[in-house]
Amino acid sequence: MVPVAVYFGLFFVVPFALIVCFSFWVDSNYTVVHHWTIENYRYFASQSVYVHTMWSTLWVALASTAITLGLAFPFSYWLARYVPRGLQKLLLVLVIVPFWTSYLLRVYSWLNILGDNGLINTTLQKLGLIDQPLSLLYHRWTVVVVLVYLYFPFAALTLYSSIDRFDWDQLLAAMDLGASPVTALRRILIPQIRPGITAAVIFVLIPILGEYLAPQIVGGTDGIMIGNQIDEFQKYALYARAASLSLLVAAFIVLLLILFRRSLGTREAYGA
């Protein structure tokens, strides 16, 4: 037991304490001066670039999470309800197959789908629907599309395992009692899988807040996220600046986890 505590203490807890300290110190001549100040935070708040990137990160993260869950819910519902049992396992494995090849190259592959000579533009041009290639790359939306692609399996697996435990007779009973299919879904199914939905949001939203690769490869200047700025600071050995941006992200995540914990907690209080 002691070795585990020492290992995680030294390499996980201590580094986080360091992030907190460094974020209140200042960079000077490639070293960090141990002088307590909120100068880093004041700097970020005063530069419109950083304020803009923070809003943009939040926007991309929320949009990607909403779309990912919106796409994953009907998929998981279909898989759990309409696909024969034996086939379900195979289709689930197929959802994870994309994970078995390089994450970087899966992102890179989108250049060949969305680029000027990419799959979509070539097809549309061949069909005669457009003359000039559409500009699909290097927008904030491009980052959202690729993030939805990257995180869809997390949401689908989590939602599926939650829906899979649902007793479909309850839905039929609700409709026998006069509920429309939509009402039955909203009042019977959704409340019962709420912990699964919360878990899916956690698995998708939190890692996206720290993304820096997808925005770097497909986002252009429009798609920059906080992660890219952290990376930029560490390249120039501005560790105090990098630490303070990291702490902002971490603080936001802790806040989210506390909020979600409450939403998981109330459900447990009902004993469901």
Added chain:
Amino acid sequence: MAREAGVLSGRGKAARGVLSGYGAFVYVFLFTPIVLLVLFSFNASEAGSFPITGWTLGWYRQVFGDPDIQDALRTTLKVGVQVTAISVVLGTMAAFPLVRGGLRFPAGFRVAMTLPIMIPGILIGISLLILFTNVLHVQLTQQTAVIGQSLYTTPFVLLLVAARLEGFDRNLERAASDLGANAFNRLRYIVLPLIFPAILAGALFAFTLSFDEFVITYFIIGSSNTLPIYIYTQIKYGITPEVNALAALVLVASIALLLLAFILPAGYRLVRKLTRRAAPAAA
């Protein structure tokens, strides 16, 4: 499920039809990037993009002859084995007190052990970078990358082993104890065999995650290259289909490994069943 087929109303059938079409669309969405990746690995053109100018296996030949790739592969495997070993030992060790109690701060311990998989990798990367370069003043090497990756993989082993321990009948250990087994023998002959499948699954998981880990590794590996780091440097300068061929090979290898993971336990069970049946006959 059989009920569904018989009783579905017209509207139910329509819903099933629409959703099945949607399900197919999801698989197209998930697989198009991968299909393209593999497609370009056979493309004769140098550019690694459309148009397809002809078909070749040359890129695959080149992968096997490329010293940079072989070097990166060696590093990846070396790092992966170390990460797997560390996460299996630490994860299994941590699972026992978590499930069986005896911790002074169980909630705090649980959070500290599962947080590394919840928070974005960049935070782990940056915080370790600061620890190594500004506080400990150590050189960034493969070893520092091993430490970073193991923080992320150990919790998976912990969760898998803990789940197995939850369903563990402790009477088995008490019975062994009554029969005179000491702590070591109880562990060796009762506990470890029963949790072994979880440990194996954890090891496989840890190795797979390590094999493709980029986000943490990038900050703390120094000048070494793992395969993902190598691919990243290639992407910066525009990749050649050689990298696509490499990715296709990795995909095939992962699928083979996974099939093996499914087949091995089944084969093991079969062999045991056969030998057990044969044993009394031999006696």
